[in-house]
Amino acid sequence: MARRTRLSHADYTVGWICALSLEMAAAKLMLDEVHENLSSQPNDHNSYYFGNIGQHNIVLACLPHGEYGIASAATVATQLKSSFHSIRFGLMVGIGGGVPSEGDIRLGDVVVSRPTGAHGGVVQYDYGKALNEGVFQRTGMLNRPPQILLTSLNKVETNHMTEGSRVPRFLDDIKRKIPNYAANFARPTQADCLYMTGYDHAIPSSETCDGCDKTMDVQRANRKDNNPVIHYGVIASGNQVVKNSHLRDNLGRELGASCVEMEAAGLMNNYPCLVVRGICDYADSHKNKEWQRYAAAAAAAYTKELLLETPAIHIDQAQTVQEILYDSDIHRVEASEDEDGTSEDEDEESEEEESDGEILESRGNASSQRRDKCYNCWRYGHWRNQCPDLTCDRCGSLGHYATTCTRQQGICYKCGTWGHFAETCWIS
Ligand SMILES: [Zn+2]
Ligand SMILES: [Zn+2]
Ligand SMILES: [Zn+2]
Ligand SMILES: [Zn+2]
Incomplete structure (x- = not known):
């Protein structure tokens, strides 16, 4: 076997984060080449894989086994950032639940976070304060994905309208790469069944929907092929697994969310990234694991296509993650100074931010840069x-x-x- 490429920590510019080992496996399958492992810094407990897609050198990081959720994702991102100083942006790639009321979303499709007029593409739906009469106000704004990725995202979207997607080809390549294990990531033969909102899984102990009433299935037109469709929109992120069709539909209605998941909100404000989710279930009581690996592979394949549309030269010119965060801290201070808060709460918040601002400004003056x-x-x-x-x-x-x-x-x-x-x- 040929010797693997060995690079240094500073050569890696893309940080690709997964929450589950099956997502990590799917990510590895999309690498053009796997690189030799590098030693970890003593205080860094992440497990990494290294490789490249086209000209992009990528470090893959996975959450520790059995740890999920927003806080774990934030910890992994912090360690990744401190070990790899050249990282320009992050990708959070894996599986999520689809919100079918917000578009014709099917199992195996991919949802990509894209900012809308109202927010930055990812919304943490369980963070905020309860107001009177059961009204819940979501506070705190998550950052937008990095501009360089939004630009490539528009390019990929345009390409798909005229040339079709490269995702099916990248999925097909898996058969060639791992002929004996490719079936693990193949499209399941189990039917893609969406049950009506409010119709619950009949036998809670059963992993399959064999006992569920097929007449409660939502009738959807056949597609012309089984290739994943890419949706761009809002991803709702929270600390609980969503297994309830009513909650799912509410998140769709209130936030315009196309997908629900558990990690992205931990990253957006301390690690500028784009979130890519393969749809493995409909976030209802029928959810099972059957579609997870195929959905993870579809998300990873889309991410590969996106990276191949991102010129490496632009990445080298882009700010590192640390520089972006420094600037966005300053922007937050500027914004809070402009704020014309009328309620008491808002005043308190902006005072807090101003005191942060003083620290930042003095740091800024000390540096000659x-x-x-x-x-x-x-x-x-x-x-x-x-x-x-x-x-x-x-x-x-x-x-x-x-x-x-x-x-x-x-x-x-x-x-x-x-x-x-x-x-x-x-x-x-
Ligand atoms: Zn229009
Ligand atoms: Zn405008
Ligand atoms: Zn400018
Ligand atoms: Zn069921």
Whole structure:
């Protein structure tokens, strides 16, 4: 066997995080080449695999066995960041539950987090405060995925409209790579059954739906093929497994979520990343493990396609994760100074942030490095959110972010029609 490539910690620019070992296995199958392992720093307890896809050197990290959820994901990201200083962005790739009320989502499809006018693509639905009369207000805003990935994401979406997706080919390659084990990641023969909301799994102890009433199945048109369809939208992240069709539908209605999962919210604010989820169940009481490996492979295959559309040269120019976080801290301080809080609670919050700001500013003065570099246009003298070249993802005009977009009417940048914006466009 040929000797494996050996690189140094500083050569790895992409951090790919998985929560389950089956997701890690799917990720490894998408590498063009597996590299030699590197030794870990003494305080880093993550397990890593190394490799490349095209020109991108990737470090794969997995949550410790048996640990799930937002806090564990945050710990893994923190350790990854401290061991690999050149990492430019993260990818959280794995499986999740589909919310079929928000589009024709089927098992084996892939949901990718994309910011909307209202939020950054991932919403932590169980974090917030309960108001009077059972109203729950979600507080705290999660960051957007890095711009470089949003750009490639748009490119992949456009390619799919005219040339089709490369995902089926990457899934097919698995047969060649591991002929004896490829069946583990093949599309299950078990039917993709979506039961009506409120119809619960008949035999709770049974792993299959053999005992469930097939007449309670939602009738859906056949697709022309079984290839995964890619959906772009909101991912709802929380600390509990969702196994309830009513809760699932509520998350769809309230947040516009297409997918529910358990880790992404732990990453968004301390590790800028894009979240890619293969749909393995419908987050209801019928959920089982049958589709997990195929769904994980579909998500990993999409991620491979996305990376191949991301020019490595742009990655080298991009800010590292640590630089992005430094800037976004400063932005948060700026935003809180501008805030015109009226309620008592908001005032308290902005005071807290201002005291953080003093610490940051003094750190900034001590360093001789100029920090006011815009990572949209790479010029100095302004921050990204004030960049004149910034395009709004909502209305398509220049000079502001989608999150600060106030336009009431305009032209949708997706379909070019007047009167609505991309977030409500018929082109999904
Ligand atoms: Zn069932
Ligand atoms: Zn700029
Ligand atoms: Zn706008
Ligand atoms: Zn439109």
